[in-house]
Amino acid sequence: MKKVFLAATLVAALMVQACNSGQSTDGTTDSTSMDSTEMSSTSDMATDTSGQNPASSDPKAFMEQAAIGGMMEVEAGKIAQTQASSQRVKDFAALMVKDHSAANKELMGIASKKSVTVPASLPANEQQHLDAMKKMSGAEFDKHYMGMMVQDHDKTVSLFQAGSKNSDADVSAFATKTLPIIEGHAKMAMEIQGTLK
Template identity: 35%
Template sequence: MKSKTTSLFSASTLALCAAMLFTSNGSAAPKDTLDAADVKFVKTEVAAGNAELKIAELGVQKAERADVKAFAEMLVKDHTQANKELNALATEKGVEVSAVMSPKHAEEFQKLEKATKADFDKEFLSEMVSAHKKCVSNFEEAAKDAKNSDLKAWAEKMLPALKAHLAQAKELAAK
């Protein structure tokens, strides 16, 4: 009799725990996730932001002109902060991102790393103009079309700085 009661109690406890587990998952507020386009934007811009940071750090080391070196230093500061914010947003929204540089970005980094002192500033600025044009375009699209309000607001917040980076890169490249 005692083992039958113990078995019945164990089964009841197990059933109650299972019911509580399913009920708590079913009644919990849904996690604020991103749609496929928003996830793609986050992943693309995390990769681009990480690459721009590494390239800017290289610019700090290799730039010959003082104005190019100062620009690279500003990029390091701004992109470090932007990358922190975007990574935090990705984590909050459940988006897994990679810290590994994409092959395309790695190729550009290696090209700049191998550039001679005479050519580095020109090639660095060319890359910054190209990268920031694409970045501004992506951020304008996200600021307009992102489905997630947090992501949309973040993209809108970042646009003025990115446009300023692009304008400054163009100005320096024209010298």
């Protein structure tokens, strides 16, 4: 499915999707394999064959990437509000649900205005990751979720920086307006991650 997205420049980067489930066969989290999966998917999905991010030139590519990433942030945030043990992590998750829901709603309005159909559900690998997260709890969940948030927001900042240069005025304005919010999320995620043991 990734190849289809890549071919159609549906680079599911952004606020974006985290990784495969990261679960080993014994049910424990394997952060090493998850990190390498994320790194390879970032490079695969963030650029086209010319080395350029299609989100900077293709309005549809940006909207599709942003929609998938936004959905992932909202759904992961909902899980974190119940599975996390740290109140700071839960509060961050609530902010993710609030801010990304608002951005998603605005993005849907732009897509509708331009007759662009964006994905209404997550790709299979992102859904599998969410399903695996539902089986985690406590400190294990907190570390996993905040690590995911740091990586996702790094990708999302890059996506929205590219989107701010998009040739479509509405897409560019949306990305430019939303970018500082995402940069704030990225900073908060790094700060919270640094407090987890």
